[in-house]
Amino acid sequence: MKIRVGVIFGGESVEHEVSIISAIQAMNKLDQEKYETIPIYITKDREWYTGEMLRDIEIYQDLSLVKKYGKNVVLYYKKGSYVLQKKTFPRRVIKEVDIIFPIVHGTNVEDGVLQGYLQTIGIPFVGSNVYGSVVGQDKTYMKDIWAEADLPMTKYVWFYDVDYKKDSEEVLKKISKLRFPVIVKPATTGSSVGIMVCDDQESLIEGIDDAIQYDNKIIVEEVVENLKEVNIAVMGNYEHQRVSEIEEVLSSNKFLTYADKYIGNGKGKLKGSKAPVKNSSKGMASANRKLPADLSDKMRKEVEEIAIKAFKVLGSSGNSRIDFLIDDAKKKVYINEINSIPGSLAFYLWEAKGIDFSSMLDDMIQIGIKDYKKRVSKTHSFETNILKGFAEHGGLKGMKGVKGKLR
Ligand SMILES: Nc1ncnc2c1ncn2[C@@H]1O[C@H](COP(=O)(O)OP(=O)(O)O)[C@@H](O)[C@H]1O
Ligand SMILES: [Mg+2]
Incomplete structure (x- = not known):
């Protein structure tokens, strides 16, 4: 029997469109002898759809087509299997899935959020687990971990927007340990969104004001x-x-922009979206x-x-x-x-x-x-009679005893 691979893509992320391209490329290349591919598209408003037509890039030009022809589903564990079940009546099971292949980019999906859901329901999936995904998205986490491992990096400083708003002098003093030019980045967005190279104090303040619109955590680094x-x-x-x-x-610019990464000279746009898709159907492969x-x-x-x-x-x-x-x-x-x-x-x-x-x-x-x-294979739960003891001790009144056992 073929392995049923659910390819999840899209989601509430600035890299939504890029994910559609990556997923369609991969679905076309999955070995059909071995795998049954099941597209699972998450719209920007977090609805999940499945259906064969989701393999066709044209459909994403008009979301109403997805909503009209796709099946609006939920993925969950049901009687020993993982199923995609229709959300509307009649609530039929549309497909069973053996493993999920997340092909998603950016915050809310690639960063451990989706992986958390998959781990919660227990379905096997491809790629990093929750922890690996989280530290792979947040530039401050990954850099702090790499610094601990003595990997070579440019000097950097990070701070929260609230601290900057409360005492910008203090934060700027911290940044002044870096030499200009510096580059300001939101810590968790991707695709060069909200990134600015700053040559002096004035443009640094501009860069921070801009980056703060995208994230509550900002990183400033020395430019290489x-x-x-x-x-x-x-x-x-x-x-x-x-x-x-x-x-x-x-790149033709000071730094690699969204356009460098995905567009080349293209100018096609998805309806209602700033991001281009049509002329960039090669995705990252076209840079x-x-x-x-x-x-x-x-x-x-x-x-x-x-x-x-x-x-x-x-x-x-x-x-x-x-x-x-x-x-x-x-x-x-x-x-x-x-x-x-x-x-x-x-x-x-x-x-x-x-x-x-x-x-x-x-x-x-x-x-x-x-x-x-x-x-x-690792033990995640162990036999315990704490709940039994809890009842025997008269419910809430027995709380003290329970705490003792937990220790
Ligand atoms: N310290 C740096 N010095 C010089 N250029 C940089 C530096 N950091 C980033 N860049 C430029 O900015 C681009 C985007 O930054 P990056 O950290 O990769 O963020 P993103 O997650 O948005 O891709 C890089 O591809 C590079 O061109
Ligand atoms: Mg990058």
Whole structure:
């Protein structure tokens, strides 16, 4: 019997449209002999839909078509299976699903929120668990963990919006330990949203005011000069890791913008959305790049080793892309960020190493199954008669006794 793979995509994220592209690319490449693919699309207003027509990118030009022809469902555990059941009457089970493949990007989905739901209902899924996903999205968490592991990074400072609003002098004093130019980023958004390079105090204040609109946590970093950006993917989990080819990403701007990443020269837009889709149907695969990157053997090795350490220490699983900033004059390598579910699943980085898209997806699913087996093999509950004792002690009156037992 084929494994029934539910591909979840979309969701309430600024990278909603990019996720549609990544998911459609992957669904077209999943081995049909082995897998039955079930598209599961989460709209921006958090409704879940399934149906074959969700494989067609055209349908997303008009959400009313999705609502009209798709089946509005919930995913839950029912009598020993995981099911997609219609929300409206008659509440039929539409599909059973064996494993979920989340192909989502950004906050509210990639960052552990979706993974939390999947772990709560207990369904096997591909990619990082809740913890790996959370630290993979929040730039302050990932950097603090990497700093502890002695990985090379640019100097950075982070703060909360409330503290800045209360005492901006104090926060600016903290930032003054960095040298200009600096780059201001919201800690948890992605796709270069709310990011600004600042050359002086005045533009720094502007940058912070802008970033605060996107997040309550802001990170400010020293800018890497003579910038060369390279990315690498790591596949595996905390036990085994292997690395892809390294790409160099090229930008015409000071830093890689949303447009550089996904649009090229395209100008198509989704209805009611600022984000382009039509002319960027190649997703991350369409960015301007040199593949393989032009690097010395020594630097290549350095990037590979740092990437593996970075992946492992965050507890990542599946296939993540790790991005580096290189000062090409000083030949100094800095790790920048991890993307736990990268655009287009970074398939092109594996293809360049002779691993085609379909086998890459296969590997990811196999790792997901292994992670699931490992997860259920650990004891999560233990026999206890606390509740019985609670009743015997007369309910609430017995609270003292219960506390004693818990200790
Ligand atoms: N410290 C830095 N020095 C120079 N350029 C940077 C630095 N940090 C980020 N950038 C530029 O900004 C882009 C977006 O920043 P990044 O941290 O990758 O955020 P995002 O999650 O939005 O992709 C990077 O691809 C790079 O071009
Ligand atoms: Mg980035």
